Amino acid sequence: xxxxxxxxxxxxxxxxxxxxxxxxxxxxxxxxxxxxxxxxxxxxxxxxxxxxxxxxxxxxxxxxxxxxxxxxxxxxxxxxxxxxxxxxxxxxxxxxxxxxxxxxxxxxxxxxxxxxxxxxxxxxxxxxxxxxxxxxxxxxxxxxxxxxxxxxxxxxxxxxxxxxxxxxxxxxxxxxxxxxxxxxxxxxxxxxxxxxxxxxxxxxxxxxxxxxxxxxxxxxxxxxx
Amino acid sequence: xxxxxxxxxxxxxxxxxxxxxxxxxxxxxxxxxxxxxxxxxxxxxxxxxxxxxxxxxxxxxxxxxxxxxxxxxxxxxxxxxxxxxxxxxxxxxxxxxxxxxxxxxxxxxxxxxxxxxxxxxxxxxxxxxxxxxxxxxxxxxxxxxxxxxxxxxxxxxxxxxxxxxxxxxxxxxxxxxxxxxxxxxxxxxxxxxxxxxxxxxxxxxxxxxxxxxxxxxxxxxxxxxxxxxxxxxxxxxxxxxxxxxxxxxxxxxxxxxxxxxxxxxxxxxxxxxxxxxxxxxxxxxxxxxxxxxxxxxxxxxxxxxxxxxxxxxxxxxxxxxxxxxxxxxxxxxxxxxxxxxxxxxxxxxxxxxxxxxxxxxxxxxxxxxxxxxxxxxxxxx
Numbered sequence: 001x002x003x004x005x006x007x008x009x010x011x012x013x014x015x016x017x018x019x020x021x022x023x024x025x026x027x028x029x030x031x032x033x034x035x036x037x038x039x040x041x042x043x044x045x046x047x048x049x050x051x052x053x054x055x056x057x058x059x060x061x062x063x064x065x066x067x068x069x070x071x072x073x074x075x076x077x078x079x080x081x082x083x084x085x086x087x088x089x090x091x092x093x094x095x096x097x098x099x100x101x102x103x104x105x106x107x108x109x110x111x112x113x114x115x116x117x118x119x120x121x122x123x124x125x126x127x128x129x130x131x132x133x134x135x136x137x138x139x140x141x142x143x144x145x146x147x148x149x150x151x152x153x154x155x156x157x158x159x160x161x162x163x164x165x166x167x168x169x170x171x172x173x174x175x176x177x178x179x180x181x182x183x184x185x186x187x188x189x190x191x192x193x194x195x196x197x198x199x200x201x202x203x204x205x206x207x208x209x210x211x212x213x214x215x216x217x218x219x220x221x222x223x224x225x
Numbered sequence: 226x227x228x229x230x231x232x233x234x235x236x237x238x239x240x241x242x243x244x245x246x247x248x249x250x251x252x253x254x255x256x257x258x259x260x261x262x263x264x265x266x267x268x269x270x271x272x273x274x275x276x277x278x279x280x281x282x283x284x285x286x287x288x289x290x291x292x293x294x295x296x297x298x299x300x301x302x303x304x305x306x307x308x309x310x311x312x313x314x315x316x317x318x319x320x321x322x323x324x325x326x327x328x329x330x331x332x333x334x335x336x337x338x339x340x341x342x343x344x345x346x347x348x349x350x351x352x353x354x355x356x357x358x359x360x361x362x363x364x365x366x367x368x369x370x371x372x373x374x375x376x377x378x379x380x381x382x383x384x385x386x387x388x389x390x391x392x393x394x395x396x397x398x399x400x401x402x403x404x405x406x407x408x409x410x411x412x413x414x415x416x417x418x419x420x421x422x423x424x425x426x427x428x429x430x431x432x433x434x435x436x437x438x439x440x441x442x443x444x445x446x447x448x449x450x451x452x453x454x455x456x457x458x459x460x461x462x463x464x465x466x467x468x469x470x471x472x473x474x475x476x477x478x479x480x481x482x483x484x485x486x487x488x489x490x491x492x493x494x495x496x497x498x499x500x501x502x503x504x505x506x507x508x509x510x511x512x513x514x515x516x517x518x519x520x521x522x523x524x525x526x527x528x529x530x531x532x533x534x535x536x537x538x539x540x541x542x543x544x545x546x547x548x549x550x551x552x553x554x555x556x557x558x559x560x561x562x563x564x565x566x567x568x569x570x571x572x573x574x575x576x577x578x579x580x581x582x583x584x585x586x587x588x589x590x591x592x593x594x595x596x597x598x599x600x601x602x603x604x605x606x
Contacts, residue, residue, distance in 0.1 A: 049604075053600050056515075058515060058599050058600055058603075059599075059600045078519075078520060079519055079520070082514065082517050082518065082519045082520075083517065083519075085515065085516070085517045086516065086517020086518075087517070091512075091515050091516070093512075093603070097508060097509075097512045099233050099509055099512075100237065101232075101233045101236040101237050102229070102233050106229065106233075109229075110229075110513070110516055111516045111517060113226040113229060113230075114226065114516075114517050114518065158516075
């Protein structure tokens with residue numbers, strides 16, 4: 001494995017709820033090397049999704065630092081984080097979160113609408129991403145015309161289309177049957193091994209976690225291994 | 226970028242979007258038709274002129290003023306020519322006319338919107354009992370040049386009857402077409418033959434050399450007769466017609482009140498629709514933000530989506546109005562022409578109202594979308 005891509009340094013994340021301070025992440029330190037495939041596991045409320053959101057630039061820590069490729073996310077404002085996310089991270093959700101009225105290719109194209117690419121260039125990128133996940137034959141289908149596995153492939157294509165270094169996956173197989181889940185995990189492995197994507201995956205499923213190169217456990221806001 | 230997102234938002238609930246557009250379009254159809262008809266109620270008709278000063282009785286629209294006023298007005302320096310007229314109101318179904326016969330004297334061609342050929346005008350002036358008939362009226366009553374027309378009037382004729390007979394010597398056209406539903410006769414003949422109200426006229430119309438003088442001349446005429454029993458009310462034709470209609474009540478205010486109620490309802494309907502639409506799409510919006518869409522882009526997207534829906538309704542409603550206007554004019558036999566129309570200003574006003582309604586109804590949902598926290602929205606999913 002190569003140099004550190006993501007450096008989480010002494011990160012704390014707390015929330016105020018009903019006058020009480022809830023500590024979700026407690027002085028957490030973590031290095032994620034480039035091209036790692038990391039699975040985060042832990043019971044509900046352990047802070048794994050919060051850590052995922054911090055590394056994906058969706059949230060900022062209460063204290064501590066998160067550096068990715070030399071860029072300090074904790075120093076960025078909301079606008080800078082949005083711009084950073086659009087070109088550096090791809091998100092894959094448990095429930096796919098595709099826009100229901102758009103066809104598969106239009107869903108995949110969404111991140112590219114923020115770029116200066118021409119229509120034909122966007123079309124080429126979309127086709128490449130859809131081919132990479134084996135869903136190019138369903139490009140003009142709407143999400144409700146696709147199976148769960150196919151929808152997740154479209155979501156992965158959407159995450160890949162702007163060629164980010166990092167893929168952040170929140171329970172990517174949580175809504176799929178075992179066979180389909182295996183296919184999706186195989187796909188993620190290919191993206192990690194053949195395409196050099198760094199993958200951070202939150203999962204409750206030990207079988208899914210086996211696909212990762214590393215598995216880390218969180219409990220009460222701390223890494224336990 | 227925005228078009229894809231707007232399309233996605235609008236098409237998410239097609240039936241709701243169609244119903245919203247439909248309700249907006251009905252409101253703007255109503256706006257279009259009421260605004261088109263407002264000249265009828267407000268006297269702000271097309272073609273009314275600022276260089277024609279109308280003078281009539283101060284106390285009544287059907288009151289009389291003496292003919293000597295005509296002589297006074299003719300002597301005013303800036304007055305170029307004068308037309309005077311009186312009405313011969315028909316009172317019986319025996320009359321061929323259902324409305325008003327106008328006895329005119331002086332410069333009949335002062336009204337450029339009345340088109341009379343030189344031959345017809347010559348024939349009219351040469352025959353005391355001559356009459357010019359509006360083309361629309363001639364067609365409706367099947368009247369031709371040379372025919373005799375009869376009017377049973379409140380004014381007694383010198384022969385002791387209330388019957389007046391005229392010979393049609395020509396036709397006239399006018400805009401608005403409604404003015405063609407009448408007959409013009411010689412004032413001198415009417416004046417010579419009537420028993421009562423002798424030496425009076427109902428209206429004096431004077432053409433001034435410059436519209437800027439119209440107010441001053443109006444004031445001068447009214448000041449001259451202010452303390453007499455024949456006090457006058459004068460004003461440029463374009464203003465006086467409106468002020469006369471205002472005496473029936475502020476109909477424009479009533480129209481505006483109705484439209485305000487309609488637009489307020491539309492505001493609530495569209496506000497509710499947009500709010501509901503944004504609420505239902507909380508996850509979609511959060512996903513867009515996750516993908517890198519900025520808060521202000523999402524804010525603009527919601528505003529544009531509302532603008533698209535409402536302008537679609539505005540254009541549909543105005544389009545229906547614009548299609549209805551010629552149909553209504555045609556159904557009236559052309560009588561509404563020049564009275565029932567939509568000006569560019571009214572169309573632009575409708576668009577402005579549309580933009581305003583769209584902005585007011587979508588600003589709160591857009592603000593909520595702007596402040597949507599991705600982490601919270603995805604957690605609540």
